Amino acid sequence: MATDEHTNEGEQKTYYWPNKMGRMMLLALEDVMGKNGVNAVLNLAKLRHLINNYPPNNLDLGWSFEEMAALNQALDDMYGPRGGKGLAMRAGRAGLYYALKDFAAVLGIADLAFRLLPLGMKIKVGLNAMAETFNKTSDQVVRVEEEVDHFLYHIDRCPVCWGRTSDVPICHAGLGLLQEGLHWVTGGKNIRVEEVRCIAKGDPSCTYVIDKRPLD
Numbered sequence: 001m002a003t004d005e006h007t008n009e010g011e012q013k014t015y016y017w018p019n020k021m022g023r024m025m026l027l028a029l030e031d032v033m034g035k036n037g038v039n040a041v042l043n044l045a046k047l048r049h050l051i052n053n054y055p056p057n058n059l060d061l062g063w064s065f066e067e068m069a070a071l072n073q074a075l076d077d078m079y080g081p082r083g084g085k086g087l088a089m090r091a092g093r094a095g096l097y098y099a100l101k102d103f104a105a106v107l108g109i110a111d112l113a114f115r116l117l118p119l120g121m122k123i124k125v126g127l128n129a130m131a132e133t134f135n136k137t138s139d140q141v142v143r144v145e146e147e148v149d150h151f152l153y154h155i156d157r158c159p160v161c162w163g164r165t166s167d168v169p170i171c172h173a174g175l176g177l178l179q180e181g182l183h184w185v186t187g188g189k190n191i192r193v194e195e196v197r198c199i200a201k202g203d204p205s206c207t208y209v210i211d212k213r214p215l216d
C-alpha cells in the first residue's frame with residue numbers, strides 16, 4: 001500500500017473502502033435519519049444508483065472515496081455545517097455497532113483478557129485495532145502515535161474529505177466512530193476526541209487528538 005501520498009491533490013487513482021463498510025455507513029445513517037432521509041441525501045449526492053440498492057455485505061473494494069465524500073458533502077449541503085456535522089457524528093457512532101459485529105471478534109477486543117487491561121492500554125489497543133481494520137481491509141491509511149498525555153490518530157488518506165476543501169476540519173463521521181469506539185472499549189468512559197488537522201484545509205493528514213484521561 002502506498003504511503004508516500006499525503007494529499008488529495010493530483011491523484012488519479014481511485015481508492016476504496018470494502019462494500020461492507022459503505023453498507024454499514026448507509027445503514028448507520030438510516031438509523032439516525034430514517035430511510036427517506038437517506039434517500040434524499042443520496043439523491044442530492046448524485047448517488048441515486050444506491051437508493052434501495054446498498055453495496056453488498058462483502059469485503060470487495062467497491063465503495064469509492066468519491067462516493068463517501070459525496071455522501072458526507074451532501075449532509076453538510078442539506079443540513080448546514082452544524083446539522084450535517086451532528087448527523088455524520090451520530091452515523092459514525094451508530095456505525096461502530098455494525099463494525100463490531102463483523103470485526104470485534106477477529107481483533108480480540110471482545111475477549112475477557114482485553115476487558116482486564118488498564119484504561120490507557122484499552123485506549124491504545126482499541127485505536128490500533130481500528131487503524132489495523134482500515135489499513136488491512138481498505139485503501140484508507142491510518143497511523144496511531146502516542147504522546148505523554150494523548151494519542152494522535154492520523155488518517156493519511158481519508159475518504160470523508162476526499163477531494164473536498166474547507167476552512168475547518170470536516171471528517172465528522174470519523175470523529176463519531178472514534179468517540180463511540182473509545183466509549184465502548186473503555187466500558188463507558190467519555191474520552192475527548194477532537195479533529196485538529198484535516199486534508200480538506202490543506203493539512204498533510206486528518207488528525208484526531210485523543211486524551212488519555214476520561215472526562216468523567
Ligand SMILES: [Zn+2]
Nearest residue numbers: 158161171206
Ligand atoms: Zn478527512
